[in-house]
Structures are given as C-alpha cells and as structure tokens.
Amino acid sequence: MARTDQASRDIAASTERVYAAFVDPDALAAWLPPEGMSGRFERFDARPGGSYRLVLTYDDASGASGKATVDSDIVEARFIDLVPGEKVVQEIDFVSDDAAFAGTMTMTWSVTPISGGSRVAIRADDVPPGISAEDHAAGLASSLANLAAYLER
Known part of the structure; x- marks a missing residue:
C-alpha cells in the first residue's frame, strides 16, 4: 500500500526567499x-524536466545504514513542476540494490504566506517501504529545522 508522509513548519522568511532555497x-546542500x-x-x-543527483553521506559511518553504500544514500531526482514562490514537485528514486527502496517517491515542497513569514510543507x-515512517518523519523535521536556521540567520 502506498504511503504518504508529511511535515510542515512556520519560518520567519518570505515565500520568495523560501522558494529560492528550494x-x-x-x-x-546547506x-x-x-x-x-x-x-x-x-x-x-x-527546471521542469531537469534533474539532479544528490549524494548524502552519514557523518558517522559506524552507525550508518545507507541505501547505496554503507555510509551514503544517492538520490536521483527529476523536477516535474516548479511554480515560483509556491511549490516544487519532484520525483525521487533512491539508488539501491535493496528492493525495499525501489519505486518512485513524489515529493512536493510548498510554501504559503502567513503572518510573519511562510508555512513550508x-x-x-509513495514512500518506499524500506524507509521507516519514524525515521522519515525525523528526517523531514530535521530538514525543515535546517531550512529555518538557514533562512532565519
């Protein structure tokens, strides 16, 4: 069964600055x-139809459980839709020999104006079953906290 994970955070930055960081x-990378x-x-x-390849490396390889290698995850992404100041939609595939990480996950990053800043969601x-819901929730929350720190400095 397909799974959807969600997270959001209010950030003291304009929607334009948030979108630029997307x-x-x-x-x-920050x-x-x-x-x-x-x-x-x-x-x-x-750009719509554009792509990226992101290598994520664990700081401490001793406790790592990477999808591509022991200490890394590799993300192949395609931009599906970019609406300036509003959202970025991308399809994500993890490079892995483990079937539990197979399949394409669709990620939508959106930003809406609120009093004093922006709500980022x-x-x-279609989250692959190999990604635990608990770990994914923690990862999404961590990325949003990083975004807030990056934009609110």
Whole structure:
C-alpha cells in the first residue's frame, strides 16, 4: 500500500526567499541533509524536466545504514513542476540494490504566506517501504529545522 508522509513548519522568511532555497543547489546542500548527514550535488538543473543527483553521506559511518553504500544514500531526482514562490514537485528514486527502496517517491515542497513569514510543507507520496515512517518523519523535521536556521540567520 502506498504511503504518504508529511511535515510542515512556520519560518520567519518570505515565500520568495523560501522558494529560492528550494531551487538553489548551494542552499539545498546547506539545509536539505538531515541531522547527521552532509550532501553534495553531482549535477543540478532546476527546471521542469531537469534533474539532479544528490549524494548524502552519514557523518558517522559506524552507525550508518545507507541505501547505496554503507555510509551514503544517492538520490536521483527529476523536477516535474516548479511554480515560483509556491511549490516544487519532484520525483525521487533512491539508488539501491535493496528492493525495499525501489519505486518512485513524489515529493512536493510548498510554501504559503502567513503572518510573519511562510508555512513550508513537505508531502512525500509513495514512500518506499524500506524507509521507516519514524525515521522519515525525523528526517523531514530535521530538514525543515535546517531550512529555518538557514533562512532565519
């Protein structure tokens, strides 16, 4: 059965600044990796039909359980829709030999104006069964906290 995971956070930044952080590879590398990981892009083309390859590396390989290697996850993503100032929709595939991580997850990052800033929401549809709901919730919350710290500094 397909699973949907969601998270949101209010951030003291304009929708324009939040959206810019959604589509800038340097910004994404700073805020997207959850706590305990770092990220680097091997390629990045933010436009409908564009794509990116992101390598996420665990800071402590001794406790890591990476999908691609012992200490890393590799994400292949395609941009499906970009609506400036509103949302980014992308299809995500994890590079892994483990069938539990197979399949395409659709992620929608959206931003709406609220008093004093923006509400940022992440919706992940068709989450692969190998990703535990608890770990995914923690990862989404961590990325949103990183985004807030990045934009509110």
